[in-house]
Amino acid sequence: MMTIFTKQMPFLLLLLLSLTTFHRTRSSNDHKLVRCNEKDQETLLIFKKGINDSYGQISTWSTEKDCCAWEGVHCDNITGRVTELDLGNHGLTGEINLSILQLEFLSYLDLSWNDFDVINIPTTQNNITHASNLFYLDLSIYFFDTSTLHMDNLDWLYPLSSLKYLNLTGIDLHRETNWLQAVATLPSLLALQLSQCNVTNFIINPSVEYLNLSSLVTLDLSFNNITFKSPNWFFNLTKDLTYLDLSRTNIHGEILSSLLNLKKLRILDLSLNHLQGFVPDEISQLANIHHLDLFGNWLSGSNIPSIVANLSSLEHLNIGYNNFSGKISEITFSKLSNFEYIDLRSLNFVFQFDLNWVPPFQLQHLSLSNTNQGPNFPSWIYTQKSLQFLDLSSSGISLVDRNNFLSLIERIPYLSLSNNSITEDISNLTLKCDSLYLDHNNFTGGLPNISPMAIVVDLSYNSFSGSIPHSWKNLKYLYYINLWNNKLSGEALGHLSNWTRLDYLNLGENEFSGTIPIKLSQNLNYFILRSNQFEGTIPQQLFNLPYLFHLDLSHNKLSGPMPECAYNLTLMVTLPMNSHSYFVSFEWFTKGQDYYVDDDYSNRRTIDLSRNNLSGEVPSELYHLVQVQTLNLSHNNFIGTIPKVIGGMKNMESLDLSNNKFCGEIPQSMSLLSFLGYLNLSYNNFDGKIPIGTQLQSFNASSYIGNPKLCGAPLKNCTTKEGNHKTTKTSQENEDDDSIRESLFLGMGVGFAAGFWGICGSLFLIRKWRHAYYRFVDGVGDKLYVIFMVKLNSFRRN
Ligand SMILES: *[C@@H]1O[C@H](CO)[C@@H](O)[C@H](O)[C@H]1NC(C)=O
Ligand SMILES: *[C@@H]1O[C@H](CO)[C@@H](O)[C@H](O)[C@H]1NC(C)=O
Ligand SMILES: *[C@@H]1O[C@H](CO)[C@@H](O)[C@H](O)[C@H]1NC(C)=O
Ligand SMILES: *[C@@H]1O[C@H](CO)[C@@H](O)[C@H](O)[C@H]1NC(C)=O
Ligand SMILES: *[C@@H]1O[C@H](CO)[C@@H](O)[C@H](O)[C@H]1NC(C)=O
Ligand SMILES: *[C@@H]1O[C@H](CO)[C@@H](O)[C@H](O)[C@H]1NC(C)=O
Ligand SMILES: *[C@@H]1O[C@H](CO)[C@@H](O)[C@H](O)[C@H]1NC(C)=O
Ligand SMILES: *[C@@H]1O[C@H](CO)[C@@H](O)[C@H](O)[C@H]1NC(C)=O
Ligand SMILES: *[C@@H]1O[C@H](CO)[C@@H](O)[C@H](O)[C@H]1NC(C)=O
Ligand SMILES: *[C@@H]1O[C@H](CO)[C@@H](O)[C@H](O)[C@H]1NC(C)=O
Ligand SMILES: *[C@@H]1O[C@H](CO)[C@@H](O)[C@H](O)[C@H]1NC(C)=O
Ligand SMILES: *[C@@H]1O[C@H](CO)[C@@H](O)[C@H](O)[C@H]1NC(C)=O
Numbered sequence: 151m152m153t154i155f156t157k158q159m160p161f162l163l164l165l166l167l168s169l170t171t172f173h174r175t176r177s178s179n180d181h182k183l184v185r186c187n188e189k190d191q192e193t194l195l196i197f198k199k200g201i202n203d204s205y206g207q208i209s210t211w212s213t214e215k216d217c218c219a220w221e222g223v224h225c226d227n228i229t230g231r232v233t234e235l236d237l238g239n240h241g242l243t244g245e246i247n248l249s250i251l252q253l254e255f256l257s258y259l260d261l262s263w264n265d266f267d268v269i270n271i272p273t274t275q276n277n278i279t280h281a282s283n284l285f286y287l288d289l290s291i292y293f294f295d296t297s298t299l300h301m302d303n304l305d306w307l308y309p310l311s312s313l314k315y316l317n318l319t320g321i322d323l324h325r326e327t328n329w330l331q332a333v334a335t336l337p338s339l340l341a342l343q344l345s346q347c348n349v350t351n352f353i354i355n356p357s358v359e360y361l362n363l364s365s366l367v368t369l370d371l372s373f374n375n376i377t378f379k380s381p382n383w384f385f386n387l388t389k390d391l392t393y394l395d396l397s398r399t400n401i402h403g404e405i406l407s408s409l410l411n412l413k414k415l416r417i418l419d420l421s422l423n424h425l426q427g428f429v430p431d432e433i434s435q436l437a438n439i440h441h442l443d444l445f446g447n448w449l450s451g452s453n454i455p456s457i458v459a460n461l462s463s464l465e466h467l468n469i470g471y472n473n474f475s476g477k478i479s480e481i482t483f484s485k486l487s488n489f490e491y492i493d494l495r496s497l498n499f500v501f502q503f504d505l506n507w508v509p510p511f512q513l514q515h516l517s518l519s520n521t522n523q524g525p526n527f528p529s530w531i532y533t534q535k536s537l538q539f540l541d542l543s544s545s546g547i548s549l550v551d552r553n554n555f556l557s558l559i560e561r562i563p564y565l566s567l568s569n570n571s572i573t574e575d576i577s578n579l580t581l582k583c584d585s586l587y588l589d590h591n592n593f594t595g596g597l598p599n600i601s602p603m604a605i606v607v608d609l610s611y612n613s614f615s616g617s618i619p620h621s622w623k624n625l626k627y628l629y630y631i632n633l634w635n636n637k638l639s640g641e642a643l644g645h646l647s648n649w650t651r652l653d654y655l656n657l658g659e660n661e662f663s664g665t666i667p668i669k670l671s672q673n674l675n676y677f678i679l680r681s682n683q684f685e686g687t688i689p690q691q692l693f694n695l696p697y698l699f700h701l702d703l704s705h706n707k708l709s710g711p712m713p714e715c716a717y718n719l720t721l722m723v724t725l726p727m728n729s730h731s732y733f734v735s736f737e738w739f740t741k742g743q744d745y746y747v748d749d750d751y752s753n754r755r756t757i758d759l760s761r762n763n764l765s766g767e768v769p770s771e772l773y774h775l776v777q778v779q780t781l782n783l784s785h786n787n788f789i790g791t792i793p794k795v796i797g798g799m800k801n802m803e804s805l806d807l808s809n810n811k812f813c814g815e816i817p818q819s820m821s822l823l824s825f826l827g828y829l830n831l832s833y834n835n836f837d838g839k840i841p842i843g844t845q846l847q848s849f850n851a852s853s854y855i856g857n858p859k860l861c862g863a864p865l866k867n868c869t870t871k872e873g874n875h876k877t878t879k880t881s882q883e884n885e886d887d888d889s890i891r892e893s894l895f896l897g898m899g900v901g902f903a904a905g906f907w908g909i910c911g912s913l914f915l916i917r918k919w920r921h922a923y924y925r926f927v928d929g930v931g932d933k934l935y936v937i938f939m940v941k942l943n944s945f946r947r948n
Contacts, residue, residue, distance in 0.1 A: 186217035200245030207240040231255040239263040251281040290319035304332035317343040341368035398422040421445035434460035441466040452476030470495035517541040543568035610634035681705040694718035711766030722775035
């Protein structure tokens with residue numbers, strides 16, 4: 151199940167690229183000699199009628215051309231009969247008409263990775279029993295969460311007696327309660343993929359004599375909510391299985407004893423279920439096991455090391471997030487010469503490796519995060535020359551063998567050493583990483599050079615000093631950079647114009663200086679410069695970033711007025727028009743905050759300009775950013791009144807205007823801010839009566855003090871004179887242009903396509919996602935994944 155975060159990531163990137171240039175696995179051959187069979191051509195044209203070919207991918211399908219030369223069509227070169235239809239990933243929508251199975255000689259049908267809306271199963275009058283040569287059928291979809299594809303029954307499968315490979319991944323089959331019966335009638339079936347099909351049940355009343363699944367070699371039922379009442383009989387019938395994926399199928403209880411009958415198993419994936427109890431020792435008799443995945447269950451016992459020691463074919467071991475105990479030493483791994491992948495994260499093993507142990511394997515992937523390794527860096531890892539992924543975060547390491555350590559970390563593409571106490575100076579290194587997490591350590595000295603391929607750099611909470619190396623201008627794929635809380639200085643922002651894909655920038659709590667440039671990545675979501683020495687004015691461009699939702703410039707030396715046009719902070723104004731709002735994911739992070747150990751910054755829509763030397767009036771546009779939840783303008787020299795339109799900032803939770811020179815009355819509309827949990831208007835020149843309303847009276851006097859002319863609860867009672875004080879001229883003017891502006895904001899939408907990578911791409915990469923991975927265990931993570939897929943799909947639809 152690791153796939154989603156580590157393997158699928160580049161794959162999704164690839165997918166995105168391929169969306170515009172649909173791959174053609176085989177170019178259609180120009181058959182000059184063979185003529186297409188007319189009946190076949192007719193069948194194909196009927197199939198085409200249902201299809202909405204919005205990308206023109208099958209525009210060659212016309213009678214002007216011989217049908218054997220149509221895109222994706224392959225004929226037998228002697229008889230001219232259609233034998234293959236290869237339309238995977240062609241951007242097709244509309245209807246799959248299964249009358250296509252009337253092609254008598256069809257042996258291969260691939261319609262996967264399209265975006266069809268409906269499957270039309272012809273009624274019995276239309277005989278679809280012809281395709282008896284069909285051995286490969288793939289109707290799978292990738293965008294399962296938004297897909298409406300469903301099938302109410304699988305009866306049409308019965309005649310497909312030659313079928314060997316059946317992939318219906320992502321198609322909703324929940325209405326077909328007899329799915330098992332249906333597939334069991336396929337005498338030649340080798341591979342069955344029903345992942346994410348919303349199938350719920352094994353048939354409780356198995357007419358066992360009719361079920362013949364002995365041919366089955368591959369079975370994937372992952373990501374379904376299957377009630378596993380008594381599938382023992384099922385695994386007794388499938389003794390030849392080599393590949394079994396039951397990840398996230400909601401299995402409870404102990405590991406089924408009948409699984410141990412599957413002596414030929416090479417791949418067993420039971421991750422993300424609710425399995426408890428011990429892992430039976432007999433698992434070690436599954437001598438062919440290459441890939442064992444028990445990640446994210448509640449399994450316990452101390453016999454795992456001895457089981458692993460005996461599985462000499464093992465290449466891939468993923469057992470993190472369980473309750474195992476025991477001792478792992480070089481003996482555990484001594485026979486595993488094919489080992490490539492180990493994930494033991496968050497396990498309570500005692501690790502005891504001989505200092506001089508040289509493993510018989512070369513790993514590609516190692517995660518020992520949140521295990522007990524320290525204080526010494528495990529020396530056997532220095533021998534691993536092929537590592538692509540190393541996660542040793544939170545493993546108690548403080549001491550390293552400097553030379554070995556430097557040469558190891560220099561070459562690993564994905565490197566996480568977060569949350570240890572490593573104190574090295576790595577300034578002379580050039581790290582060849584694309585994802586680098588060294589945060590929460592005590593690294594000292596200058597920043598290292600980093601490969602131009604880097605997309606994520608998190609060096610926060612260390613003691614790095616000096617300036618950002620000039621070479622970092624090369625990081626043109628940089629997505630996420632976090633240097634929070636170091637001792638860095640110099641003019642950091644000169645690099646910004648070269649980081650054109652940047653989405654998260656956090657340079658806070660350093661000693662950086664210089665001015666904010668006008669050329670910025672349009673994808674920025676987070677822009678955090680808090681507590682530095684930045685000076686000059688705030689460029690207007692910063693308020694035109696359509697996807698920005700967290701702006702923190704506080705505790706700097708910025709001066710001058712706020713820029714006039716705060717129009718294009720689109721994410722702070724409106725939810726995206728897309729109904730699959732990508733904001734869901736942020737909201738969700740907010741609620742989930744407690745899960746994260748490193749919440750230096752929340753995901754609330756925030757503008758914090760406090761503690762600078764800003765002056766002048768606050769443009770009323772700022773108060774139109776109705777999605778803002780935190781607004782802090784305190785400790786500046788702002789003047790002018792609060793406009794009535796502030797009452798429209800309905801999501802406001804925290805508002806601090808204190809220590810400025812604001813004046814006039816507090817508008818009555820502020821009592822409409824019903825989520826307001828923190829308010830500070832103190833030390834200004836407000837006057838008149840504090841408006842009555844539960845909200846404003848719920849704060850105590852400290853929210854209002856330092857305004858000598860302000861009165862009413864919770865301050866002292868107003869004298870009659872103060873109470874009758876009328877609205878000042880300035881605030882009336884403000885109210886007038888409020889309504890004009892309002893219409894402007896309502897009309898604004900978000901260009902989803904452009905924003906996609908700005909929003910969702912970043913979610914994928916930011917470090918919180920690594921924590922989010924854990925949450926897959928309780929199924930919450932699925933939601934995230936689904937949300938991501940929603941984005942991807944919506945993006946594609948655009
Ligand atoms: C075809 O697909 C496009 C894009 O998906 C859509 O805009 C159009 O309405 C569809 N046409 C039909 C006839 O379904
Ligand atoms: C026909 O196709 C087969 C493979 O599909 C190929 O081996 C053979 O050479 C082809 N014959 C002609 C005449 O193209
Ligand atoms: C369907 O085709 C099969 C074999 O080709 C034939 O035996 C059967 O009678 C046909 N059924 C109908 C309803 O046409
Ligand atoms: C089945 O379909 C899914 C989704 O398209 C795909 O990931 C998987 O590789 C397919 N299985 C096989 C054996 O091709
Ligand atoms: C899955 O099946 C349940 C019934 O078992 C149904 O209520 C639900 O809508 C289905 N979910 C999807 C996404 O189709
Ligand atoms: C899975 O099914 C069980 C019982 O059939 C039900 O209680 C549970 O809510 C379902 N879980 C999900 C995530 O659909
Ligand atoms: C399945 O196998 C288990 C273990 O070998 C055995 O106890 C059980 O009786 C078998 N069940 C059936 C239905 O054959
Ligand atoms: C970095 O390299 C320079 C020149 O080779 C050397 O003088 C310095 O000591 C090195 N610094 C570290 C921390 O290794
Ligand atoms: C980091 O190192 C400095 C100086 O060596 C030390 O004062 C500080 O306590 C260390 N911090 C941590 C978290 O180890
Ligand atoms: C940085 O960007 C500037 C123009 O914005 C360009 O001239 C320069 O070559 C870039 N530097 C690097 C190292 O890519
Ligand atoms: C807002 O963005 C649009 C498109 O990016 C641009 O045309 C417009 O000038 C911007 N508005 C302001 C006030 O900068
Ligand atoms: C303020 O006025 C209310 C009635 O409006 C009165 O009950 C209260 O005693 C007064 N408080 C003070 C401090 O004068």
